[in-house]
Each structure stands twice: as structure tokens, then as C-alpha cells.
Amino acid sequence: MIAEAVRVVSPAPVPEGLLGAFDAYETALLANDVATLDALFAPGPDTVRGDGTTLLVGHDAIAGFRSGRVVIPTRRVAGLQVRPIGDDAALVMASTEEPSNGATGLQTQLWQRLDGTWKVTAAHVTLPKKDRPVAAAHPLPAAAAPPLDPSVWRVVGAPLVAPTVSGPLDGVTLAVKDLFAVAGERLGAGNPTWLAEQAPRTTTAPAVSALLGAGAEITGIARTDEFAYSLAGQNAHYGTTPNPAVPGGIGGGSTSGPASAVALGQVEVGLGTDTAGSIRVPASYQGLVGIRTTHGAISTDGVLPLAPSFDTVGWVARAVGPALRVAEVLLPGASAVPAGSPPVRAVVLPTAEGHASPDVAAACADRRAALVGEGLLPGAEVVDLAPETLEEWFAAFRTVQAYEAWAAHGEWITAHPGALGADVGGRFAAAAAVTVAEADAARATVAEARARLREVLDGAVLVLPSSAGGAPAWGASAAAVESERAGTLRMTCLAGLAGAPAVSVPLLRTADGRPAGLCLVGAPGTDLDLLRLAATLEGAA
Amino acid sequence: MIAEAVRVVSPAPVPEGLLGAFDAYETALLANDVATLDALFAPGPDTVRGDGTTLLVGHDAIAGFRSGRVVIPTRRVAGLQVRPIGDDAALVMASTEEPSNGATGLQTQLWQRLDGTWKVTAAHVTLPKKDRPVAAAHPLPAAAAPPLDPSVWRVVGAPLVAPTVSGPLDGVTLAVKDLFAVAGERLGAGNPTWLAEQAPRTTTAPAVSALLGAGAEITGIARTDEFAYSLAGQNAHYGTTPNPAVPGGIGGGSTSGPASAVALGQVEVGLGTDTAGSIRVPASYQGLVGIRTTHGAISTDGVLPLAPSFDTVGWVARAVGPALRVAEVLLPGASAVPAGSPPVRAVVLPTAEGHASPDVAAACADRRAALVGEGLLPGAEVVDLAPETLEEWFAAFRTVQAYEAWAAHGEWITAHPGALGADVGGRFAAAAAVTVAEADAARATVAEARARLREVLDGAVLVLPSSAGGAPAWGASAAAVESERAGTLRMTCLAGLAGAPAVSVPLLRTADGRPAGLCLVGAPGTDLDLLRLAATLEGAA
Known part of the structure; x- marks a missing residue:
């Protein structure tokens, strides 16, 4: 209870309740009692919460933020300024303090009595700065917990590699998928047996060098599914990457570590690869x-x-802005691929x-439909594709991918029986x-x-979902995971088949609120156009 | 005027005016028209303005702040959320944007109609960051917070170096002070200018090799005070290490990173050095x-x-057990120094x-007294030492340490003016x-x-405190810190002068509950005996 410890200042009697x-x-905040927090915010589309970085409008958006929040504030209320506005409203400004370092913050809430119950209708939060992990309480921890999450990272530094x-x-931090050469x-490649045989690289992959040469720094080398031959992010040796947007959901792969590192706010950009999604x-x-x-x-x-016919470099970020900044470095106007014309129509492939x-x-x-209606996407044209044609294409994609994957790694895998996890091992065995x-x-x-x-x-730009569904739960049945994977691949293979760029923007939700991407696939060379279109769609969301 | 460029959202008609x-x-803000700003804030003692760092209460305090403000905000309003509260009050939340980098901020104002005129009665301001672009984000963290605490670690892995x-x-994890050579x-040495000139080492220090050869793994390379020439753990470049046992207290150094990493439960053993404590x-x-x-x-x-006459290898752990396991590897019976006899009496040096x-x-x-009373320490003998003798010894210790420290690093320091933090830089200057x-x-x-x-x-075993007091607070006055340091060095220098082993066991507390060590100093070669005695005392505590 605040009443005893905290000084409450109000120029008029504080309304009852x-x-x-x-x-x-x-109490609910410090206990991370999300249900109570949700209930104390006014329902409906007008409730608003901002912190300078984001401004969330509507109860649902705020509840979504709360459910995806990884770190629970530890700040304590140090003092209250209450400004009653009539009998049924009051502004409450709480000075807050982070106990571990004494930093101060401020939380302003507009409380209104709705149907007899006090609810927050607007909030503005400035959290105290927390420069360091929350101090462990005395007595000291008995068992060692590593300072980095080994499912996300193999090695990190402060920085690991400084910009050239x-x-x-400048200032952009990178998680680099453990599939890129970094000098030293x-x-x-996501496999400990492979790793144990490796010597430090003497050169850095050009894609990485270009980023270091543009001012970015490498925070660390992040996990990949074994040899990138999986979409799950469930490395048999290093664990399943966390998905801060879906507690209990898998993070997805094979760019698993960079994606989680970005989602956790540990780096700005995750550099990876995309062969089949x-x-x-x-x-x-x-x-x-x-x-x-x-x-x-x-x-x-x-x-x-993995499969050179389809392998591409790609990256993830929390918003289009930083993704575009990277693209402007790695895909300058004078790119090897000539820039295509901007899309003049949207294409739908129902198959x-x-x-x-x-x-x-x-x-x-x-x-x-909404984006077309708002004029943000050009009118959508439906393209016919026979289901058996898509199946034939997908089978061909999978066959070429498998053939090339075995050509790349078969010799090593044969020489190291049992080195792979069951899932990826089975895929390589197939x-x-x-045959040739x-x-x-x-x-x-x-x-x-x-x-x-x-x-x-x-x-044109093909508009379709980035994945068949939202993140499956960690413990989902093999059948459910395989069904999700099979559906996803039939959509993701299209960009691979076309050699085309694809941008995923987090504009969709499953029925139960998990995020899913809206995927924009453009003609080869239209990468920057796609990102600029994505920025428009993101801004309108 | 905002009206044309900015989207205004309000669930009810915006009150007139x-x-x-x-x-x-x-308009007044961007023109720094202070008189108009003052007039638009409600007069009287109840008007309030906060930004997380300060909370100003009363019109006069706010006007005073404004008149003293040096830098005028350049942010522009990007959008408005208005929440009318009756006819004469409204909360106005303005999303703001810094034009130079697109960073976002938030300005929340409670406007009330007083005597027919709209005035701000409360404001909460989060200015957009000017120094660095901030990624726009949804329910995801906006700014990158590194995956490791850079005050504790320079680089970590899972593991960084596997056992040989x-x-x-087996299973013991190590934080290695950034003063030991590790191949690759x-x-x-705690200094970024020095680090930038270093090439990866081609060999590993024998003390580290011995641990890797006994099954231990290196989790990471942890921070040190610059060139180990400090006891504070407040590296001017990388920050102050956290002390989980004393929130708000410094962690101590120069084995600062390994100690905090152990205390935080991130590794089992921190390998470091001890010259003067x-x-x-x-x-x-x-x-x-x-x-x-x-x-x-x-x-x-x-x-x-640092000072080869006194430099020694040492380590920290959360309990005597793991410290002893390391000692049994690094200090086998066949050590170069013959094992001394077990102590037959405890010695007290009141001076x-x-x-x-x-x-x-x-x-x-x-x-x-309690340990003697319980028979865990042999009866204590008081040894006389003239205060002036201790002063003379300490001065000699400090002089030799300084002379050798400059001999080791003077050339580099001279060639890199300004590379050191003020505290360590001043010590090297002295x-x-x-003179020779x-x-x-x-x-x-x-x-x-x-x-x-x-x-x-x-x-015999000399029994005395390990430090003069408990951990000083981060913000303690220079005088308080220097007094603590001066007292501590007069006790810690004794082991250095004698070339003797010393074990610190956390058996003491300050009056306000901060931990402090009970230090056991033995004859040269009695390291294992001291640790076994420490295990007995720890077990009895």
C-alpha cells in the first residue's frame, strides 16, 4: 500500500476510492498481474498510453504491449501529486525511483470514474533508468546462470567487433547469424561438433564488412538452426530461442538467435540468411x-x-526504419541488380x-482490403494458379534445396554420424x-x-502471409508443427523460386492475438521499393 | 499552427479554444517566448511539471526552470490525442518528433479553463532523444540494451573457451580478469585505447591453461580497473561494477568484473590478481x-x-568450497613454495x-573472540607494532608499487596522453x-x-578485516572514498610486504549490514591451510 510510505500532495480532497x-x-504492476492491470485500464478504443517511444491507442493495443513485455518494472513510487478534476476525474503524477540505483522517473495517469469504478484512461510513463541487471538479492545465488542466453547467443562482446x-x-548494433565468417x-553453424573443428576465420564475409564499414558494430554471434536447415528455432544442442511477443511460443528460424536478440531489444539489427523462409x-x-x-x-x-540456388542474405529489425537504413548500405542504387519499377498493382495468389x-x-x-481501401496498396488483382502447379513447384523447390544441401554438407555429415539433432538430421538423411x-x-x-x-x-507486388500461422507453442505436437511448416513453405517458396525479394511486416494477428507477418514479394531488384512500401503500411497501422 | 499538418484525435468534440x-x-515554445509560456501555465502553487528527472511544483518553480534553460527544444508536434474531461478540462497528449533524427517523444498536458482562459495545470514531458535515432516500435523494446553488462564483461561466450x-x-565456469593472456x-587491461592497439594473444597464461586443463571453462573476460591500479571497481570507461550484496554500493576492484560476475551468479569462479588488495x-x-x-x-x-614485487594470482568464489577446488589445481602439494606448518596461534595486530x-x-x-571461544581459532596473541613503523612500511610498499607500476606502463601512458581516467591517471602521474x-x-x-x-x-595466522569498511556508496564523497582506501591499504599491504597468502571470508558486517571480510594471513606456502581454516570458520558461521 502506498498510504504509509508515500507523501500524497493534493490541492483538494482526493476523490474517494x-x-x-x-x-x-x-500492486498488480510489481506482481506482473497482467489481468488486473488490463482491468484497471479503461476498455475501448480511446484509452491511451505513451512513453515517448511508442504511443498506444486503445485498450487492446495496451494489453498487447503488456503481454509482450519481457522486463517488469521494479521502480517504486516515491511521491504522489494528485490534481482532482471535478468529482470523477483526477490526474495522478507519481514520482518513481529505481531501488537498485536511485534513478528517478515519472508516471502520469488520468483516472476517471466510469460506471462507479476508477479506471486509467490515459497514461504517460517515464521509467527510471536501469543501467544494469537487477541486483540479485543476498544471500548470493548458489548456482551459476550464464551471463548470456545460450539459446540466443554463442558469443557477445561490448562490442565483439567495433566498426571499421x-x-x-553509426550506433547500430548487430547480431550476426552463426553462418557468416567474422575474422578472428x-x-x-549451430552445431557443436562442427564448431569444435573450426579455426578462427581470417576474413570477414563482405556483407558483414560492409556493415562494419558503415559504422555498425557487432554485438555478438547469434544462434542458427543447424546448418540453417529448419524454420523452428529449436536447436537440439543449444535450446529454443525465446519469443518475447508470444510467451511460450517458439521463436522461429533458422535466423533464430538474431531474431530473438532483436525482439529482446539487445541489438537493433539481426543479420541472417533466407533460403526458404x-x-x-x-x-x-x-x-x-x-x-x-x-x-x-x-x-x-x-x-x-545451404542451397546456393535460393540462399540470400537478409535481416530483421523492430521497425522498417532501421531495416531500410541497412538496405541503403547493402543495396545501394548501383546494386548489381537493376532497380525495378515501383509496383503498380497488388497481386493475390489464393492458391x-x-x-x-x-x-x-x-x-x-x-x-x-483495408490497405487497398485507404489507397496504400494499389488495387488487388487475383492471379490464378492451379493447386497442382503450386504443389509441383514446391516439390521442385524442396528437391533442389535438398540436393544442394546434401552437396554442401553431406560429406561432413557422413563423417560425423550422430552429430545432428533428430529433426535436422532426418531432413539431411532424406x-x-x-538423385542427380x-x-x-x-x-x-x-x-x-x-x-x-x-x-x-x-x-506488381504479391501480398500474402509470411507464415501459415502464428508461433506454435514449444510443446506443440509434431503434427501441428509439421502442418504449420508445410503451409508456410508453400507460401515462402515463391520468393525463392522467383529469386525475388520479400519483406515481412508485422501487420497481422492470429485469432488469439499472436503476431504474423504480411509479406510483400516484389520483382527482383525492387528491395528498396518494397521496404519503402512497408514503411508506408507500418506508418498507417 | 498545428491544425493543418497534425492529425488530432479526440473521442468527443474538442472544447472551444x-x-x-x-x-x-x-509557437511560444519554438520561439522561446518565455513570457507567453509562463502566462499559459496556471498561476499558483499547484501547477506541476515533470520530466522524469525533476518534478517542479508551483508556477514559480516552473518559470524559474524555464528562465534557466539553456537549450530550447526543437521537437515538432506529430500528432495529438485529446481527451476532453467535461467542458472545462482536457488532457492533451502530443506525440513529438525531433526533425534531425526522427526520434519520438511525448508531451502530456492537463489543460483547464480558469476564469474563461485555457491554462496548463500539469505537464509531463519526454523529449525526443537528440543524440541518436530511436527505432519506432510496436510492443517491442525500442532501444537496444546490450545482452551483457558492459561494466562487468568485455566478452562472453557459451562458453568463450572450452576446457582442454x-x-x-569439470563444470566450473570462470570469469577471467582482462589482465590475463588468453589465446585468440x-x-x-581495462582501457579502450590500450585495447584498440592489441592483437589477439597467441598463447594463454599458464594459470589459465592449468584451469582449462583441469576441466574448467572460460565464460568470459571480465573487467578490471585500468591496469589494475585501483581498489574501487569504478572504471572511467566502462562504468561501475554492480554489487548485488549492497544495492547502491560500489563493487570494489581491481578484480572488479570477475567479482561481480561471481556475486551475480554468472560464473562460479573469478580469476584475478592481487597486488595491494x-x-x-x-x-x-x-x-x-x-x-x-x-x-x-x-x-x-x-x-x-602492475608491480611484480607484489603481484600475485588470486580468485574469488561464492564459498570456500570452489575456491579450495581451484587451489588444489593451481597450488598442488608439490608447489614451488614449500607448504608451511598449520597455524598454531592467531595473531592480532591492533596497529x-x-x-x-x-x-x-x-x-x-x-x-x-567468538571463534577463539568456540575453539575454531587458536588463542589470539597480540603483537605490538609501532604506528610509525606501519606508516613507514606502508609508505615503502606504496613507493615500490608506484615505481614498478610506472616502470611497467609509464612509456605507454606517456605516449597516450589523456587515455586514462582521472583517478588512475592521477595515480600514475604520482x-x-x-626516483630510483x-x-x-x-x-x-x-x-x-x-x-x-x-x-x-x-x-601463526594474522586475523584482521579485509577492508576498512563496507562498500562505499557510488556517490560517496571523494574524501570518504579516500579515507576508506587509506585505511584498507594499511591492512592489505601487510600480505604484500610479507609475500604471504591471504584469504578473505565474508564473516563481518558493518553497523548498517553491509558485508565485510575477515582476512586470514598466513606464512608463505600455507595457502591451502588457510583455505581449510576458512572452510571451518565458514561452516561454523
Whole structure:
């Protein structure tokens, strides 16, 4: 209770029940009692909460923020200024203090009595600065808990690698997927047996060098699914990456560590790769912005291959802004791929979209219609694709991917039986069975699909979900996970088949509130156009 | 005027005149028209304005702040959320934006119509950050907070360096002070200018190799005070290490990072060095067990020197058990220094103990009496030492330390003016002034003190506090910190002068509950005996 410890100043009598409601709020906040906090904020679309960085409007947005919040404030109320406004409203300004370091903050709330009950209708929060982890209480912790989350990171520094020079990315911190060569560091590929055999690299992958040469610094080397051959983010050796947007949900992969590091606020940008969705899927599951670039637009030198026909460099960020800043460095106007024309129409592929879960498909259709209605997306054109054609294309994609994956890693895997986790190991075992003839036939189909898709994408942007559903729960059944994966791949393979760029923007929600991405696929070379379109859509959301 | 450019959202009609008043405020703010700003804030003692750092109450206090403000905000209003409260009041939340970098802020104002005129009666301001762009974000953290505490760590891994083989230290995690060579890593010495010039080491210090060869792994390289020439743990470049045992208290140094990492439960053992107390002081301040080993018993090869006449390897742990396990690896029976006889009596040096704060001195006397009473310490013998003799010894210790520190680092420091923080820089500047003649004279005194102290320690254990007091507060006055340091050094220098081992056990408390160490100093070579005695005392506590 605040009453005893805290000085309450008010120029007029404090309305009855107000301090009790304030107390209840404080108690719930420190206990992270989300249900009570939600109940104490006024329902409806007009309730507002801001902190300078974000301004959330509507009870649902605020509740969503609260459920996704990783760190619970530890600040204590040090004093209250109450300004009653009539009998049924009062502004309450609480001076707050962080006990671990004495830093001060301020929390301003407009409380209103609605139907006899005090509710917060507006709040403005300035949290005290907390420069360091919350101090462990005495007595001292008995067992060692590592200073970094080993499911997210393999190695981190302050920084791990400093920028080469100052530039447009000054101050940008990077998590680099453990698939890129970084001079002085080993390349771990998500597998401890592989890692143990590696020597530190003597050169840095050009994509990484370009970022260091633009002022960015490497905070650390983050986890990947084994050899990037998974979309789950559930590394058998290092654990499942956390998904701060979906407590209990998997984070997605294979750019698993960089995505979680970004979502946790530990870095600004996560650099990764996308062969069949390895950027788009974790971005979709964690409510991040992600880009898979045009095939060949960014060098994959120094990047461990999975399937070179489809491998691309990509990255995730918390918003389009930083993703665009990186793109302007890695994909300058003088890119190897000529910039395409801006999209003049939106394209819908019902055959692909039909593989999304019903709630995500509906959310996608609703959002697309709204964006078209607001003039933010050009009018949507429906493109026919026979279901058996998509199946044929997807099978060809999978066959070529498997053949190339085995070509890249089969020899090492054969020499190290038992080194892989069951899931990825099984996938490689299947890949080993693909014959040259099968791969050749599949390559012909890929070429056909590529030609057809490039026609569709010419002057257009394909709009579809980034993943079939939201993040599955950690303990979801294998069947549920496989169903999600199968649906997702039938949508994500399209960009791979076309060699096209794709941007995932967190504009969708599942029926139960998990984030999912709206995916924009453009013609090869339109990467920057897609990101600028994404910025417009993000701004309107 | 805001009206055209800015979207105004309000769930009810905006009261007449409010937007005009808001406009007038904005125009005055950007023009720094203080008189108009003052007039638009409600007069009287109840008007309130806060920004997290300060909360000003009363019109006069706010006007005073405004007149003293040097920098005028340049932020622009990007959007308005208005929440009318009846006819004569409204909360206005303005999203603001810094044009130079797009950073966002928030200004919440309670406007009330007083005598027919709109006035601000309360305001909460979060200015957009000017120095660095902030990513716009949804329910995700906006600003990057590093995944490791940079005051504690320079680099960490999972692990950073794996054990060479399995052994008696299997599973033991190490924080290694950034003063030891580790192959593949740079040696940072607590100074960024120094670090920037370093190449990765090609060999590992033998003390570290021995631990890796016994099954321990290196979790990371932890911070040190600059060149280990401080007892504070307040590195001018990387920040003050946290002390989980004393919220708001400094952690102590120079083995600052390893000690905090151990206290935070992030590793089991912190490997460091102790020249004049750099293990014992952070152990004392943070309630840890710490050992400074017999001079010469453990190789200091690959360890950056401070003052080789006194430099020793040491370590901290949360309890005696793990400290003893490490000792049994690094100080086997066949140590270069022959094991001494177990102590047959406890020795008290009132001249030294008199330099402790009264509460710590009293706690030490009480604890020692209790341990003697319980038969855990042999009966205590009081040894006479003239105060002027201790002063002479301490001066000699300090002179030799300074002379050797400058010999080790003077050339580099001279070549890098301004590279050091003020505190350590000042200490090195004083060290530069020590002459060869002064050093020679001091060495003679050190030799006398060593002979005398070894007589005292023969078959005995000196029992005294590890530090003069408990951890000073971060913001303690320079005088208070210097007084604590001066008292501590007069006690810690004794082991250095004697080349003797010392173990700090967290058995004391200050009057206000901060931990402090009980220090056991034994004859050279009795390191293991001291740790076993410490285990007995710990078990009885």
C-alpha cells in the first residue's frame, strides 16, 4: 500500500476510492498481474498510453504491449501529486525511483470514474533508468546462470567487433547469424561438433564488412538452426530461442538467435540468411520486420551455404526504419541488380494463401482490403494458379534445396554420424536420397516457375502471409508443427523460386492475438521499393 | 499552427479554444517566448511539471526552470490525442518528433479553463532523444540494451573457451580478469585505447591453461580497473561494477568484473590478481570468498604486471568450497613454495586493525573472540607494532608499487596522453615522480618489513578485516572514498610486504549490514591451510 510510505500532495480532497485504485494498480504492476492491470485500464478504443517511444491507442493495443513485455518494472513510487478534476476525474503524477540505483522517473495517469469504478484512461510513463541487471538479492545465488542466453547467443562482446569507420550506421548494433565468417571468430553453424573443428576465420564475409564499414558494430554471434536447415528455432544442442511477443511460443528460424536478440531489444539489427523462409518466419512469429533480398544482390561469400540456388542474405529489425537504413548500405542504387519499377498493382495468389490457417488468411484478406481501401496498396488483382502447379513447384523447390544441401554438407555429415539433432538430421538423411536425375528434373521445373512468377511480379507486388500461422507453442505436437511448416513453405517458396525479394511486416494477428507477418514479394531488384512500401503500411497501422 | 499538418484525435468534440491555446503554447515554445509560456501555465502553487528527472511544483518553480534553460527544444508536434474531461478540462497528449533524427517523444498536458482562459495545470514531458535515432516500435523494446553488462564483461561466450580436457574442475565456469593472456583474445587491461592497439594473444597464461586443463571453462573476460591500479571497481570507461550484496554500493576492484560476475551468479569462479588488495577488497565488499596466493607460488607469466614485487594470482568464489577446488589445481602439494606448518596461534595486530572503521573493527574483534571461544581459532596473541613503523612500511610498499607500476606502463601512458581516467591517471602521474633512490630506499624497508612479518606469521595466522569498511556508496564523497582506501591499504599491504597468502571470508558486517571480510594471513606456502581454516570458520558461521 502506498498510504504509509508515500507523501500524497493534493490541492483538494482526493476523490474517494482513487488512492485504493492506484494502490491496486501498483500492486498488480510489481506482481506482473497482467489481468488486473488490463482491468484497471479503461476498455475501448480511446484509452491511451505513451512513453515517448511508442504511443498506444486503445485498450487492446495496451494489453498487447503488456503481454509482450519481457522486463517488469521494479521502480517504486516515491511521491504522489494528485490534481482532482471535478468529482470523477483526477490526474495522478507519481514520482518513481529505481531501488537498485536511485534513478528517478515519472508516471502520469488520468483516472476517471466510469460506471462507479476508477479506471486509467490515459497514461504517460517515464521509467527510471536501469543501467544494469537487477541486483540479485543476498544471500548470493548458489548456482551459476550464464551471463548470456545460450539459446540466443554463442558469443557477445561490448562490442565483439567495433566498426571499421564512422558512417551512416553509426550506433547500430548487430547480431550476426552463426553462418557468416567474422575474422578472428569461428563459424559455428549451430552445431557443436562442427564448431569444435573450426579455426578462427581470417576474413570477414563482405556483407558483414560492409556493415562494419558503415559504422555498425557487432554485438555478438547469434544462434542458427543447424546448418540453417529448419524454420523452428529449436536447436537440439543449444535450446529454443525465446519469443518475447508470444510467451511460450517458439521463436522461429533458422535466423533464430538474431531474431530473438532483436525482439529482446539487445541489438537493433539481426543479420541472417533466407533460403526458404529463414528470415521471414522468425520475423513473422516475433512481430518483427524482416527482409529477404533479391537473389544475388548481396554477396554470399563467406556465408556457409545451404542451397546456393535460393540462399540470400537478409535481416530483421523492430521497425522498417532501421531495416531500410541497412538496405541503403547493402543495396545501394548501383546494386548489381537493376532497380525495378515501383509496383503498380497488388497481386493475390489464393492458391498459396489457402495454405495459411483460416484466421491468418482472414486477417491477411482484411488487412489487404483495408490497405487497398485507404489507397496504400494499389488495387488487388487475383492471379490464378492451379493447386497442382503450386504443389509441383514446391516439390521442385524442396528437391533442389535438398540436393544442394546434401552437396554442401553431406560429406561432413557422413563423417560425423550422430552429430545432428533428430529433426535436422532426418531432413539431411532424406536429402541424401535425392538423385542427380531428380535434381535435374526439379531444376527445370524451378526455371519454369521462376519465369512464370517473374511475369506475375513484373510491376506488381504479391501480398500474402509470411507464415501459415502464428508461433506454435514449444510443446506443440509434431503434427501441428509439421502442418504449420508445410503451409508456410508453400507460401515462402515463391520468393525463392522467383529469386525475388520479400519483406515481412508485422501487420497481422492470429485469432488469439499472436503476431504474423504480411509479406510483400516484389520483382527482383525492387528491395528498396518494397521496404519503402512497408514503411508506408507500418506508418498507417 | 498545428491544425493543418497534425492529425488530432479526440473521442468527443474538442472544447472551444483549446487547440488555439495549444497552438499558442507551441509557437511560444519554438520561439522561446518565455513570457507567453509562463502566462499559459496556471498561476499558483499547484501547477506541476515533470520530466522524469525533476518534478517542479508551483508556477514559480516552473518559470524559474524555464528562465534557466539553456537549450530550447526543437521537437515538432506529430500528432495529438485529446481527451476532453467535461467542458472545462482536457488532457492533451502530443506525440513529438525531433526533425534531425526522427526520434519520438511525448508531451502530456492537463489543460483547464480558469476564469474563461485555457491554462496548463500539469505537464509531463519526454523529449525526443537528440543524440541518436530511436527505432519506432510496436510492443517491442525500442532501444537496444546490450545482452551483457558492459561494466562487468568485455566478452562472453557459451562458453568463450572450452576446457582442454576433463578433470577435477569439470563444470566450473570462470570469469577471467582482462589482465590475463588468453589465446585468440586480446588483453584489454581495462582501457579502450590500450585495447584498440592489441592483437589477439597467441598463447594463454599458464594459470589459465592449468584451469582449462583441469576441466574448467572460460565464460568470459571480465573487467578490471585500468591496469589494475585501483581498489574501487569504478572504471572511467566502462562504468561501475554492480554489487548485488549492497544495492547502491560500489563493487570494489581491481578484480572488479570477475567479482561481480561471481556475486551475480554468472560464473562460479573469478580469476584475478592481487597486488595491494585487488582480490580481497571486492571479495570483502561483495560478501565473497577471495584468496591472494603466496607470492611466486603461481606463475604470473602472461599476466600484465602492475608491480611484480607484489603481484600475485588470486580468485574469488561464492564459498570456500570452489575456491579450495581451484587451489588444489593451481597450488598442488608439490608447489614451488614449500607448504608451511598449520597455524598454531592467531595473531592480532591492533596497529593495523585500528585503521578499520569502528564498526568493522568491533565486528572483527567480536567475531575473532567468538571463534577463539568456540575453539575454531587458536588463542589470539597480540603483537605490538609501532604506528610509525606501519606508516613507514606502508609508505615503502606504496613507493615500490608506484615505481614498478610506472616502470611497467609509464612509456605507454606517456605516449597516450589523456587515455586514462582521472583517478588512475592521477595515480600514475604520482608514480612517475618516484626516483630510483626513493625506490631503492623503499625496497630496503620492504625487506625489513618482510623479515619482521614472516617472523610474526611463522606458525601463526594474522586475523584482521579485509577492508576498512563496507562498500562505499557510488556517490560517496571523494574524501570518504579516500579515507576508506587509506585505511584498507594499511591492512592489505601487510600480505604484500610479507609475500604471504591471504584469504578473505565474508564473516563481518558493518553497523548498517553491509558485508565485510575477515582476512586470514598466513606464512608463505600455507595457502591451502588457510583455505581449510576458512572452510571451518565458514561452516561454523
